[in-house]
Amino acid sequence: MVALVAGWRKYRAxxxxxxxxxxxxxxxxxxxxxxxxxxxxxxxVADVIHRSGVHQLFGSDKNGDISGAVWLKSALHPDxxxxxDLRMRRVIAGESAxxxxxxxxxxxxxxxxxxxxxxxxTERDAQGKxxxxxxxxxxxxxxxxxxxxxxxxxxxxxxxxxxxxxMRADGTLRTVNPAFERMSGHNINExxxxxxVALGSQRLDPTLMVNLLSRAIDLGxxxxxxxxxxxSGEDFFVAAELSLIPERAGEQASxxxxxxxxxxxxxxxxxxxxxxxxxxxxxxxxxxxxxxxxTRSLSNALINGRKIGLIFLNVDRFxxxxxxxxxxxxxxxxxxxxxxxxxxxxxxxxxxxxxxxEFVVMLDGLVDANEGLEISGxxxxxxxxxxxxxxxxxxxxxxxxxxVSPMHGEQADQLLRAAVGAMQVIKAMGGDSVHLSSGNxxxxxxxxxxxxxxxxxxxxRDEFSLHFQxxxxxxxxxxxxxxxxxxxxxxxxxxVPPDRFIPILEQTGLxxxxxxxxxxxxxxxxxxxxxxxFDISIAVNISPIQLLRGDxxxxxxxxxxxxxLAGNLLELELTESVIMAxxxxxxxxxxxxxxxxxTIAIDDFGTGYSSLSYLRRLPIQKLKIDKAFIGDLAINxxxxxIIDMILAMARVLKLETVAEGVExxxxxxxxxxxxxxxxxxxxxxxxxSAEAATMFLGREFEHFERASGGV
Numbered sequence: 001m002v003a004l005v006a007g008w009r010k011y012r013a014x015x016x017x018x019x020x021x022x023x024x025x026x027x028x029x030x031x032x033x034x035x036x037x038x039x040x041x042x043x044x045v046a047d048v049i050h051r052s053g054v055h056q057l058f059g060s061d062k063n064g065d066i067s068g069a070v071w072l073k074s075a076l077h078p079d080x081x082x083x084x085d086l087r088m089r090r091v092i093a094g095e096s097a098x099x100x101x102x103x104x105x106x107x108x109x110x111x112x113x114x115x116x117x118x119x120x121x122t123e124r125d126a127q128g129k130x131x132x133x134x135x136x137x138x139x140x141x142x143x144x145x146x147x148x149x150x151x152x153x154x155x156x157x158x159x160x161x162x163x164x165x166x167m168r169a170d171g172t173l174r175t176v177n178p179a180f181e182r183m184s185g186h187n188i189n190e191x192x193x194x195x196x197v198a199l200g201s202q203r204l205d206p207t208l209m210v211n212l213l214s215r216a217i218d219l220g221x222x223x224x225x226x227x228x229x230x231x232s233g234e235d236f237f238v239a240a241e242l243s244l245i246p247e248r249a250g251e252q253a254s255x256x257x258x259x260x261x262x263x264x265x266x267x268x269x270x271x272x273x274x275x276x277x278x279x280x281x282x283x284x285x286x287x288x289x290x291x292x293x294x295t296r297s298l299s300n301a302l303i304n305g306r307k308i309g310l311i312f313l314n315v316d317r318f319x320x321x322x323x324x325x326x327x328x329x330x331x332x333x334x335x336x337x338x339x340x341x342x343x344x345x346x347x348x349x350x351x352x353x354x355x356x357x358e359f360v361v362m363l364d365g366l367v368d369a370n371e372g373l374e375i376s377g378x379x380x381x382x383x384x385x386x387x388x389x390x391x392x393x394x395x396x397x398x399x400x401x402x403x404v405s406p407m408h409g410e411q412a413d414q415l416l417r418a419a420v421g422a423m424q425v426i427k428a429m430g431g432d433s434v435h436l437s438s439g440n441x442x443x444x445x446x447x448x449x450x451x452x453x454x455x456x457x458x459x460x461r462d463e464f465s466l467h468f469q470x471x472x473x474x475x476x477x478x479x480x481x482x483x484x485x486x487x488x489x490x491x492x493x494x495x496v497p498p499d500r501f502i503p504i505l506e507q508t509g510l511x512x513x514x515x516x517x518x519x520x521x522x523x524x525x526x527x528x529x530x531x532x533x534f535d536i537s538i539a540v541n542i543s544p545i546q547l548l549r550g551d552x553x554x555x556x557x558x559x560x561x562x563x564x565l566a567g568n569l570l571e572l573e574l575t576e577s578v579i580m581a582x583x584x585x586x587x588x589x590x591x592x593x594x595x596x597x598x599t600i601a602i603d604d605f606g607t608g609y610s611s612l613s614y615l616r617r618l619p620i621q622k623l624k625i626d627k628a629f630i631g632d633l634a635i636n637x638x639x640x641x642i643i644d645m646i647l648a649m650a651r652v653l654k655l656e657t658v659a660e661g662v663e664x665x666x667x668x669x670x671x672x673x674x675x676x677x678x679x680x681x682x683x684x685x686x687x688x689s690a691e692a693a694t695m696f697l698g699r700e701f702e703h704f705e706r707a708s709g710g711v
Contacts, residue, residue: 037136037137037138039051040052040117040134040137041132041133042133042134044068044092044130044132047067048065048068049065049068072085076103076105076106077104077105084101084103087099091121091130098118098119099117099119099133100116102114102115102140105137113141114140115137115138117135120133120134160177160179162258162259163176163177163179163183163259163261164176164257165196165256165257167213167256168252168254168255171196171197171209172196174254175188183238184230184231184236185230185232196213196257197209197210200229202235204226204227213242213255216242216243216244216255217255221243221244222240222242223239223241224240225237228259236261237262237263237267239260240258240259240260243255243258276288279352281331281353282334282335282338283338284342285350285353286353286354286355287352287354287355290362291412294310294362294412294416297362297364298405298410298411298412298415301364302410306366307365307368307404307405307406308362308363308365309363310360310363310402310403310404310405310418311400311402312358312360312402313361313379314357314358314398314423315357315358316431316432317397317507318333319545321333321396321544323545323548325389325390325392328390329389333387334353336387337359337383337398338351340382340385341361341382343382345361345375345379346375349363350362350364363375369404369436372404373402373434376400376402376434380432380433383396383397383398384397392584393583397432398432399424399427399431400423400426401426402434403422403436403437404436408437418437419437421437422435422438425444428448428503429499430499431503450493451500454493455501458488458490458514463490464514465488465489466484466485467484467485467487467687467688467689467693468484468688468693469485469686470482470693471678471679472684473678474677474679479684479697480678481539481678482537482539483538483540483573484540486502506543506545511545515542515546518540523538523559523565523570524563526563526565530565532694534697536697537568538570539570539573539601540570540573542572542573547574547586548585552589552593553592556570556598557596567593568597568598571600572598573601573602573624574586575603576604583617586618587617590619593619600621601621601622601624602618602623602624605626605646621656622656622658623655623656625658626660626661627659627660627681628661630662630681631661633666640670643670643671643676647674647675647676651675657678658677658679658680659676659679659680661681662680662682662683663681663682665683667683
């Protein structure tokens, strides 16, 4: 602008008609054309504006002069007048050394263009008053459009939810938008220390970030999904698009990365995948994932000549436990069991929850089936240790079936069927054991299904009956009670032994309605005996389902009332495992029975687990010694010692004792001599039908004299 002002001054000083002046004017106009500018000089005294190069900006061929007031009124956009006037006044007042303004000016066509005008004071009088101001005006309309577009782009960049980062070719950052700051935790003031490569998650291959940058440079773009790292160190998952901005106009090439945070979606996908493959309750692999692993392991085992073992485990009486503890307690029990199983297998083995109360264990690289049985036994022992569930100490058992490849199958489904069949054999026998698969297991499983189907119709078909085994009181020298025993006779299966069908009743829950039938029939028969004049009582076995799930506390009093029987004529027999499945709840229910005068006896004492502290708290009156300790009583010192210990403990606890399975006179004499209260067994009588039991009572003295020999 200084050169243009100097040229204008030279032109004016030489005069318009001077040849040198004309040459100066020509040079001035060329300079104006080259700069796409208008030169203007404002004579403040005359209020005249002298202009050159007007045509280039305004489309007029008249450079000439114009009144300042007229120009302001006719050429300047009204909205820009106040701002321009303020800037000019500041220059005239000496507050600003330079006049600089961007404003709109009307063209010859009547529309407005944006101009940038710059000027300085060029002449003052002797007192310093400003006489002239000269400067240039350039068309900046295109720049204003570009600036506006750039402003819009910047606003959009700041408002979008995607993170944007602009990088140099080496990965160092030039700028980022607010969304990237929020997404990554970094702020724009940290740009100098940030690098694309350093943003990669530690879960990525260290070379991946470098390779992605190189690919964007070589191909011009790259898009995909990857894990990055926040400032806090937490990983976040993004969909990234990298685009190359080539080098131009002397500027280095740049890479723009647009990041869309997909962390929540990715986590949801991971959660869905986890739920697809893992059990949400225990965290163990589920059936689908386990079978996939088993299939792969069996394929590898065939190639490598290894043996694979499969344990199928089913929790005994889980339905009853779940009902007594509530579903929350049942869930906690399954979690505890999962942990115990996992802690008692080898490092190379794996455990899964198949569903419900079923677990499976894959034993990789077994030496032989015996090693599998050894591991199964370790699991069994671990599970029978007392568990604390919801402040309750309980004991659980499990039925386990073991199958080993290739002996029992080379395919996953074959091995699984073999293990399930072996488990069902144990389940049918009452559970709490391990069975190695054999060729007969599937046939046994099919038979069990047939038995279960028949049992479901047994009540309505009147296939059940009761037999009664007498109990001899050694102190009163008389038959004091009968134990009611359930029998089942089916057209297809004939007379089915109790140890084959009672476990099925318990496992299926059929024991609840059948158990009520037993109680009703037993008390009905007792009423008939009492009416016939026999001083006799009755004992009935109670299952875990009846005690913990049923309504016996309501049903039994109603039966006693119906048959007009006192509570002390009924004895309820429960095994240790029934009571210890939920001691607190058991104590509560048993106390209700005791309030009715009902006698409570622990059946098969010595074969299960019972805490002496709980035993003292239980409202029981009798211990029934399991027949397993009676068989070799007369000749086995260990059995005799156990019997003596039980009898001594019973005396301390003021409990009566009943010995089961007495078959010889020697056994009777030993038990009588050591203070046993009552006995039952084949030496007295086998279980009898109701008619036979009635006849037995009629000849009671004769039977007693013959059996006891006058004891």
